[in-house]
Amino acid sequence: MPYFDYNATTPLHPAALAVWLETAGQAWHNPSSPYRSAAHAHALLEEARERLAAVAGGAPEDYVFTSGATESNNALFDYFARKSPPSARAVVSALEHPSVLEAAQSRFPQRTTLLRAERSGLVRLNNLESTLSQGNVVLVSLMAANNETGVLQPWREALQLCRAKGVPFHCDAAQWFGKLPADVLAECDFVTGSAHKFGGPKGVGFLKISPNQRGFHGQCGGEQEHGHRAGTENLPAIRAMVAALEAYTPRLTPNTAGWESARASFEAALLMAVPGAIIIGANSPRLWNTTMFIAPREANTRWVTLLDKHDFQISTGSACATGKEGPSHVLAAMGFPPDAARRALRISAGWDTTPADWDGLLAALAKVHAEFKN
Amino acid sequence: MPYFDYNATTPLHPAALAVWLETAGQAWHNPSSPYRSAAHAHALLEEARERLAAVAGGAPEDYVFTSGATESNNALFDYFARKSPPSARAVVSALEHPSVLEAAQSRFPQRTTLLRAERSGLVRLNNLESTLSQGNVVLVSLMAANNETGVLQPWREALQLCRAKGVPFHCDAAQWFGKLPADVLAECDFVTGSAHKFGGPKGVGFLKISPNQRGFHGQCGGEQEHGHRAGTENLPAIRAMVAALEAYTPRLTPNTAGWESARASFEAALLMAVPGAIIIGANSPRLWNTTMFIAPREANTRWVTLLDKHDFQISTGSACATGKEGPSHVLAAMGFPPDAARRALRISAGWDTTPADWDGLLAALAKVHAEFKN
Numbered sequence: 001m002p003y004f005d006y007n008a009t010t011p012l013h014p015a016a017l018a019v020w021l022e023t024a025g026q027a028w029h030n031p032s033s034p035y036r037s038a039a040h041a042h043a044l045l046e047e048a049r050e051r052l053a054a055v056a057g058g059a060p061e062d063y064v065f066t067s068g069a070t071e072s073n074n075a076l077f078d079y080f081a082r083k084s085p086p087s088a089r090a091v092v093s094a095l096e097h098p099s100v101l102e103a104a105q106s107r108f109p110q111r112t113t114l115l116r117a118e119r120s121g122l123v124r125l126n127n128l129e130s131t132l133s134q135g136n137v138v139l140v141s142l143m144a145a146n147n148e149t150g151v152l153q154p155w156r157e158a159l160q161l162c163r164a165k166g167v168p169f170h171c172d173a174a175q176w177f178g179k180l181p182a183d184v185l186a187e188c189d190f191v192t193g194s195a196h197k198f199g200g201p202k203g204v205g206f207l208k209i210s211p212n213q214r215g216f217h218g219q220c221g222g223e224q225e226h227g228h229r230a231g232t233e234n235l236p237a238i239r240a241m242v243a244a245l246e247a248y249t250p251r252l253t254p255n256t257a258g259w260e261s262a263r264a265s266f267e268a269a270l271l272m273a274v275p276g277a278i279i280i281g282a283n284s285p286r287l288w289n290t291t292m293f294i295a296p297r298e299a300n301t302r303w304v305t306l307l308d309k310h311d312f313q314i315s316t317g318s319a320c321a322t323g324k325e326g327p328s329h330v331l332a333a334m335g336f337p338p339d340a341a342r343r344a345l346r347i348s349a350g351w352d353t354t355p356a357d358w359d360g361l362l363a364a365l366a367k368v369h370a371e372f373k374n
Numbered sequence: 375m376p377y378f379d380y381n382a383t384t385p386l387h388p389a390a391l392a393v394w395l396e397t398a399g400q401a402w403h404n405p406s407s408p409y410r411s412a413a414h415a416h417a418l419l420e421e422a423r424e425r426l427a428a429v430a431g432g433a434p435e436d437y438v439f440t441s442g443a444t445e446s447n448n449a450l451f452d453y454f455a456r457k458s459p460p461s462a463r464a465v466v467s468a469l470e471h472p473s474v475l476e477a478a479q480s481r482f483p484q485r486t487t488l489l490r491a492e493r494s495g496l497v498r499l500n501n502l503e504s505t506l507s508q509g510n511v512v513l514v515s516l517m518a519a520n521n522e523t524g525v526l527q528p529w530r531e532a533l534q535l536c537r538a539k540g541v542p543f544h545c546d547a548a549q550w551f552g553k554l555p556a557d558v559l560a561e562c563d564f565v566t567g568s569a570h571k572f573g574g575p576k577g578v579g580f581l582k583i584s585p586n587q588r589g590f591h592g593q594c595g596g597e598q599e600h601g602h603r604a605g606t607e608n609l610p611a612i613r614a615m616v617a618a619l620e621a622y623t624p625r626l627t628p629n630t631a632g633w634e635s636a637r638a639s640f641e642a643a644l645l646m647a648v649p650g651a652i653i654i655g656a657n658s659p660r661l662w663n664t665t666m667f668i669a670p671r672e673a674n675t676r677w678v679t680l681l682d683k684h685d686f687q688i689s690t691g692s693a694c695a696t697g698k699e700g701p702s703h704v705l706a707a708m709g710f711p712p713d714a715a716r717r718a719l720r721i722s723a724g725w726d727t728t729p730a731d732w733d734g735l736l737a738a739l740a741k742v743h744a745e746f747k748n
Binding site: 017025030038071098196203219231236 | 383386391395398399403407444447477480578593596604607608609610611678690
């Protein structure tokens with residue numbers, strides 16, 4: 001499939017589809033209702049929580065099912081804003097997904113500190129320790145892997161700095177789950193996941209909460225999710241999400257050198273085929289599936305349109321930001337001027353992407369580049 | 375099917391299932407991505423909005439898709455709390471679903487006025503006009519039909535009182551959609567709907583917003599839903615929800631006397647079979663599908679368990695409140711003591727419920743009653 005936008009969304013994994021159908025057909029009762037078929041649905045819900053914890057680490061009761069990463073991130077900052085004094089501050093990286101950045105700034109207006117980034121795509125942590133020492137910080141948020149550049153962030157180091165100061169640490173891992181082993185994230189106090197980024201259905205995700213933060217409460221109006229989040233549980237989607245993550249888990253390894261080789265060949269050839277292209281974060285640790293590059297000429301929107309005519313689907317950056325039409329805030333945080341950001345293209349592969357797909361994409365990029373030159 | 379808990383949730387309508395499968399299989403791309411297949415998904419999203427408006431009234435751009443009624447209600451009160459001065463008040467009926475009651479009290483702490491109810495199950499509006507005259511009220515919320523008793527509320531009158539004072543009016547119509555014609559609700563400023571109450575999937579719903587309230591904004595972090603609600607759109611569920619509502623719409627009529635006759639026969643026979651039973655809201659306008667009654671003896675939980683053994687599924691009240699184990703706040707608001715509320719049973723039928731199902735339920739109730747007497 002000539003689809004290279006897996007960081008935007010993924011097709012439903014067959015295992016997820018099968019579980020969704022089975023659950024929607026046979027376990028559609030309200031898990032909170034008081035009869036046996038509902039109790040069965042409730043048992044399946046708790047089983048899903050146990051299975052998620054088995055692959056993603058931590059205890060089952062650490063996991064709160066939500067409608068997706070955006071809800072998880074919004075609910076988290078809202079929770080901390082409600083329980084903290086008016087002087088409380090949040091610290092988030094400037095590279096975060098808008099659902100973290102905007103949730104922080106909405107709930108901690110004028111009280112959100114942004115961590116700046118290097119040209120390499122890595123966040124700068126050198127100021128984090130001093131920022132934490134000033135007190136008043138109630139939450140730090142740093143993503144596991146950037147959705148645009150794929151650059152893996154030093155979340156372990158940030159976690160240790162937070163731990164030393166007793167400050168809760170949140171990791172938005174929407175792009176990590178399904179691509180790298182999940183259980184290492186469980187040491188974070190809060191972790192965000194989104195099913196449709198790893199072959200699960202849209203409209204479902206989770207927030208892992210710390211055992212020390214059992215007061216967490218998202219949307220109110222019922223005792224569902226162990227009192228953490230009201231609303232009738234979306235059992236078919238929840239079970240399908242867990243099935244998708246389980247399906248990918250055996251393939252996940254901390255050493256992704258094997259998976260990276262196809263991309264490495266592609267990137268080397270890309271620099272030949274499109275002279276002047278700049279690979280973003282080329283020397284940084286990155287997700288094995290993502291290449292972001294700045295084209296030497298023409299707006300990224302033109303590249304995307306012409307590649308689409310050649311049946312290759314890539315992106316100009318985050319799908320969430322598409323409506324805004326502004327240049328990427330991620331590239332801006334890394335110090336790229338708007339002019340360069342408007343030539344940025346994101347390529348993100350999936351587990352089913354073949355070497356032939358990479359070759360085809362390269363050929364299409366070369367063709368489009370040639371069309372621009374003429 | 376001996377299922378009499380349609381007010382808790384409903385099985386997926388075959389039309390909804392077919393559309394979900396088609397969409398998840400063929401239009402799974404991120405509607406915000408910049409290529410043709412994503413543009414197709416985006417077009418389907420806007421088509422769903424148009425079709426929803428066609429059956430539920432108003433303009434397509436009035437509809438914001440959410441993860442369900444609980445999100446819709448929470449987001450609404452959060453929006454008004456954020457945009458209003460600290461002295462602003464909300465007015466909600468004491469009969470509301472917890473997702474309205476608790477959202478109001480969470481966002482307007484000590485500034486939420488509760489409208490009391492009559493023993494009949496109807497809210498009292500006699501104080502609303504004077505409450506509105508005192509000023510400071512920024513939002514009034516009254517449900518269309520109560521989820522426990524089925525009693526239809528005087529939302530039209532409340533709307534007129536609010537209109538006269540220029541105060542926005544919200545109607546939680548989660549139990550109305552799919553049972554009564556939807557388009558009459560469109561005159562309300564805000565309307566909440568939930569797909570799984572009318573044969574749609576779980577995890578999806580909507581909030582209809584007033585053209586005068588285009589500043590509405592729920593969870594943040596992206597420009598989806600015309601800027602009203604961030605998060606990757608759950609297109610399969612959205613399209614399936616609209617398909618379910620369309621499927622039921624031809625059956626909906628303001629005059630439900632025909633549908634009510636099966637229930638009327640059931641209720642008359644119930645009072646004979648279980649002497650001393652009290653039908654709640656017997657003389658009030660009610661949803662055609664709902665009977666709530668107070669049993670003369672034994673806790674409602676025992677009734678439910680024994681009926682379940684006879685394969686009939688009914689409820690003790692709202693599924694959302696089951697975890698709480700306290701007596702119904704709805705019956706309390708109507709003046710019933712806790713002792714009576716603990717004997718309350720809710721029966722809610724669906725479009726596929728047959729006269730034979732009603733007869734079967736009656737026989738089962740009589741049997742259980744006889745078992746209690748022995």
